[in-house]
Amino acid sequence: MAYGFAKRLLAAALVAGTLAGAAGCAKHNSEAAADGAAASVAAPAAPPPEGGSADKADLGVLLAYEHRVQVRLPGERIATQAQAVQAACNAGKFGACAVLEMSQSGGDFPSAMLQVRVVPAGVEPLVALAGKGEEIGDRSIQADDLATAVRDNAMLRDRLQKEHARLLEFQQRQDLKIADVLTLSSRIAELEAQLQAAQQEAAQQQRRISTQLVTFDFETTRSQASRSEIGEAFRDFGGIVAAVVAFLIRAVAVLLPLTLALLPLLWLLRRYLRKRRQARGG
Known part of the structure; x- marks a missing residue:
């Protein structure tokens, strides 16, 4: 009888140990799954680069x-x-x-x-x-x-799509007034335009990344460039000389009237200074 009681006690202990181990494994698996989910949220996987290298990823x-x-x-x-x-x-x-x-x-x-x-x-x-x-x-x-521009654009498109969906649901209500319907329609059209622009930007970004x-x-x-420059210099020689001569002619044409106008003034100034020196000498 004592032997039967001990046998039953040992079986109960084995069952309890098995249940405890199963509970521990379940807890460990749930914690690992939670940690994995948190890691996936905190650090989303980056898209593979061109070369497919893990270091680049x-x-x-x-x-x-x-x-x-x-x-x-x-x-x-x-x-x-x-x-x-x-x-x-x-x-x-x-x-x-x-x-x-x-x-x-x-x-x-x-x-x-x-x-x-x-x-x-x-x-x-x-x-x-x-x-x-x-x-x-x-x-x-x-x-x-x-990377930053693509992430920001994705967040913007997600926000616009969610708001667009909510407004479409709200627009289906039967108790809306005409003013509310017009306001909703205007806002929905505005959201659709913004969403289309964001989608075009995303397509442009993808095109720049993939090509x-x-x-x-x-x-x-x-x-050949040096020879061309020398030949061009010889061809421009005559034009440069002509341009310099033309500049000198224009300079003489400008200075000649001024010289003719200043000569009488210079003569009068010299005469005045000569008389003044003679008066001091006398």
């Missing part, structure tokens, strides 16, 4: 890149090279690409400017095509961090 930045590339090549090839880059962009040879601006000038100092927006993978191939066999004079890269702006400046080589 930790920075929480959303970069919009802008490139400026100066290409030096013989003047007679500038137009052809610029058109080749433009054609490659329009054809999407290196990925989605759009030409934003194109300008070209000739004369002694031919040049061209081409500005495109292209996907990140197409930047280097376009730069290589632009400077194929020639000299890349200067290149600069600038990045604008849009990159590249500006190509095509210019002549330094040696």
Whole structure:
């Protein structure tokens, strides 16, 4: 009988221990879930960057890149090279690409400017095509961090959408007066305009982040530019001499009447001073 009582006591202890362990595990799991939820609220996951690197993701930045590339090549090839880059962009040879601006000038100092927006993978191939066999004079890269602007815009759109939804619900009430209906309609229209502007801004931000702006400046080589400057100086020689002679003629034309007007005054002044010295000597 004592042995049966001890057996029952041991079974009860095992059941109690099992229940306590289960309760502890449940508590631990609930606390871990709460901590995970709090962590997810406090630090939302940043969108993956272009390279997909975990180190970059930790920075929480959303970069919009802008490139400026100066290409030096013989003047007679500038137009052809610029058109080749433009054609490659329009054809999407290196990925989605759009030409934003194109300008070209000739004369002694031919040049061209081409500005495109292209996907990140197409930047280097376009730069290589632009400077194929020639000299890349200067290149600069600038990045604008849009993380704060994107976050603020998302918060603004969320606020506008919630307010818009509440006003639409309130507008469905049957006991509204005509003045209230007009006021609500005006406010809803205002919210819709603000929301549309915020959505357009978000699209612009996304476009700047997902694509990159590249500006190509095509210019002549330094040696050709120096020869052009010397030739231009020789061509301007005659014009410079003529301009100096013309300036001197104008100066004489201005000073001659003044000189003729001052001569009598100078003669009178000298005569007065001579008489005064003679009077002192006498």
